[in-house]
Amino acid sequence: MKRIICNIFLSLTFFISATMFVDGFVASAVAEPNNDNLQSGTVVLSPQVVTANRWGASADSLIYPVYSLDWRELQTLPARDASEAVESLPGVIIDRGGGPNSVAFTSIQGSAFYQTVVLIDGVPLNDMMNGLGNIGQIDASQIDKVEVAHGSVGAIWGSAMGGVVNIMTNNPTQGNFARAGAGGGEYGTSFFNAMANASTGALAASAGGSHRKSTGPESVGSRGESVSNGFLNANYASDAGLFWVKSRTYQGEVGTGQYKGVLDGYWENTVFKTNAVSGGYDGGAGPVKFKALAYNQTQNYVVQQNQEPTGRLGDSATDDTVTGGSLIGRIGEDDSALTLGVEGKNGTVKAAYMPKPEYSISSAGAFANIHRQIGGVNVEATVRQSNEDTFGSFTGFGAGVSWRAMDAVTLRASVSRGYTAPPLGYRFSEYPGWSRANPDLTTEKALTWQAGARFLLGSTTAMELNGFFANVTDAIAITYDDEGISMYKNFDEFERKGMNASVDTKVDNYHFRLNALYQETYNKKTSELVKDLPRSSFNARAGYNDGRLAAYLLGSRTESVFSTDSNGKDGEWIAGAKISYTHVMDNKTNITVGAGVYNMTDARTYDHELLPQTYPRQAEATVSVAF
Numbered sequence: 001m002k003r004i005i006c007n008i009f010l011s012l013t014f015f016i017s018a019t020m021f022v023d024g025f026v027a028s029a030v031a032e033p034n035n036d037n038l039q040s041g042t043v044v045l046s047p048q049v050v051t052a053n054r055w056g057a058s059a060d061s062l063i064y065p066v067y068s069l070d071w072r073e074l075q076t077l078p079a080r081d082a083s084e085a086v087e088s089l090p091g092v093i094i095d096r097g098g099g100p101n102s103v104a105f106t107s108i109q110g111s112a113f114y115q116t117v118v119l120i121d122g123v124p125l126n127d128m129m130n131g132l133g134n135i136g137q138i139d140a141s142q143i144d145k146v147e148v149a150h151g152s153v154g155a156i157w158g159s160a161m162g163g164v165v166n167i168m169t170n171n172p173t174q175g176n177f178a179r180a181g182a183g184g185g186e187y188g189t190s191f192f193n194a195m196a197n198a199s200t201g202a203l204a205a206s207a208g209g210s211h212r213k214s215t216g217p218e219s220v221g222s223r224g225e226s227v228s229n230g231f232l233n234a235n236y237a238s239d240a241g242l243f244w245v246k247s248r249t250y251q252g253e254v255g256t257g258q259y260k261g262v263l264d265g266y267w268e269n270t271v272f273k274t275n276a277v278s279g280g281y282d283g284g285a286g287p288v289k290f291k292a293l294a295y296n297q298t299q300n301y302v303v304q305q306n307q308e309p310t311g312r313l314g315d316s317a318t319d320d321t322v323t324g325g326s327l328i329g330r331i332g333e334d335d336s337a338l339t340l341g342v343e344g345k346n347g348t349v350k351a352a353y354m355p356k357p358e359y360s361i362s363s364a365g366a367f368a369n370i371h372r373q374i375g376g377v378n379v380e381a382t383v384r385q386s387n388e389d390t391f392g393s394f395t396g397f398g399a400g401v402s403w404r405a406m407d408a409v410t411l412r413a414s415v416s417r418g419y420t421a422p423p424l425g426y427r428f429s430e431y432p433g434w435s436r437a438n439p440d441l442t443t444e445k446a447l448t449w450q451a452g453a454r455f456l457l458g459s460t461t462a463m464e465l466n467g468f469f470a471n472v473t474d475a476i477a478i479t480y481d482d483e484g485i486s487m488y489k490n491f492d493e494f495e496r497k498g499m500n501a502s503v504d505t506k507v508d509n510y511h512f513r514l515n516a517l518y519q520e521t522y523n524k525k526t527s528e529l530v531k532d533l534p535r536s537s538f539n540a541r542a543g544y545n546d547g548r549l550a551a552y553l554l555g556s557r558t559e560s561v562f563s564t565d566s567n568g569k570d571g572e573w574i575a576g577a578k579i580s581y582t583h584v585m586d587n588k589t590n591i592t593v594g595a596g597v598y599n600m601t602d603a604r605t606y607d608h609e610l611l612p613q614t615y616p617r618q619a620e621a622t623v624s625v626a627f
Helices: 002-023 082-086 424-428
Strands: 026-030 066-070 092-096 104-108 116-120 143-150 163-169 177-185 189-200 203-214 225-238 241-258 266-285 288-307 311-333 336-351 359-374 377-388 392-406 409-420 444-457 461-473 476-480 486-490 493-507 510-523 533-545 549-561 569-584 590-598 618-626
Touching: 082 092, 082 104, 082 143, 092 533, 092 549, 104 116, 104 143, 104 163, 177 618, 189 618, 336 424, 359 424
Parallel strands: 026 618, 116 163
Antiparallel strands: 026 177, 066 143, 092 104, 143 163, 177 189, 189 203, 203 225, 225 241, 241 266, 266 288, 288 311, 311 336, 336 359, 359 377, 377 392, 392 409, 409 444, 444 461, 461 493, 476 486, 493 510, 510 533, 533 549, 549 569, 569 590, 590 618
16 A cells, blocks of 8 residues: 555656756756765664763663754655755744745744754854744755754753754765756756865864856736855864854845735835854763864844835834854763763844844853663752843753663653744834834743653654643743833743643654654633634655655645734645655766756745735756766
């Protein structure tokens, strides 16, 4: 039965691919070190992740869930940027403001988007004005690995109440190879990317870039996008340890298209620039090891608004500059270790529609984590002291246990206390048309319980369940004052609860994965469902990969509950497919032909009358050579 279903899927994908070759043409030249995309036919049981404890551990030993996706999977999935990749992981909801490489934000376990911390190579991407981390600007060709940690992990990361998205760019130690490509697709789409890895002795480097441009469909006012990315990663390995430096730049302009209904004829353009440079050191001797990180990052956002036919309504501009660093030390081995860390950062914000032309905000933190493994039981505890200069100090903690009850069953449970500092815009923005800012806002605080289980059915299937309950105090939401004007306010107490589940199956060369999340957030004072928060997501992945032929279908459904004055629920149903075939000429040369189709369901990110935005189907095709 499974083989029949897969054959139907492959036939359908071949038909879609043939159609896409008519719609658009792509030509690219690719060189990669080996054929590591070959599938083993078995489920990966215990991947190594670093986000959970900022060092590295087996996923089976963690006290709360962390899910990952590496470049081997990315190259077969219909994912053109980090947001399309992350959306395939359990418990994640994406809010988009455009097509690929544009603006996209992440919610984990139904949290608010600003409650998720986004990291790129250890550097926090969240802007200081709105607290949002735009993962859409990161091209998939530059990603080595993505990890998503669920729950209140503030004891490790500081202001992170919903979870953490950790994106790691290309690893220069993968070997010597080069890659270059160019192509196009529907709606005036053109794109290219290039990358090269080189190593000589102790020095290894990786450099590359990409560019994507689209005019956009006429159905949304033909407002497209133009996005450029670039990076340089270098490592120097010596007897004293590993020294590394990474530099990156993301620049783009993204149009939302025309709104309809209440805002008929209204459209926005978002212009963004992100530049960052970071450096670090990993080293040590015996059971004592160190990690050091220093970084500087600038971000600029300009939102341009027009109302046809009246013209420009005005611009909103924000400039962030953040400098920071961390020092983390570890004593012990994988089965018993003590990890200590300190970090700090200072940010300067220049923004329009603010009472002052410039704000400076500093924060610092210190944490201690202890991990102990006794047989099949892993016990972990973390405590952190954080200080935000505008809010004072906050003490967070996390503790839990995981138990390998038998070879096929792992159980885990944890409790943690974290916080999220309110974004600067919520406190001081005077931007017209939005809710009134509240300078008296305080930090949101959450006490989160999680419990879960992982089951292995033979060597082909893994099932995972994770339930969570969070008691959120001083939660920030929009309310109305005595004059009927909306404003931000710290409510007394929220209650968020839900469950995410996943099933991952690999049978021979066939791969199926299903993820589901459902959560609800209530105001404990009124017992009413809190509006304007993500509520549920369902995504599925199905495909075939024998190392030469790879065909994958990826679909997702997300839903949020909007306020009654916005006519109800916000939903998105989206699907994409990608197929490729690789002809192996010799051990070093491959020829690959591929095609993809995206947004096959005409995805709506705002499915209510006030702000409907629709992104129609887009087809792209590829021809590549690897040597």
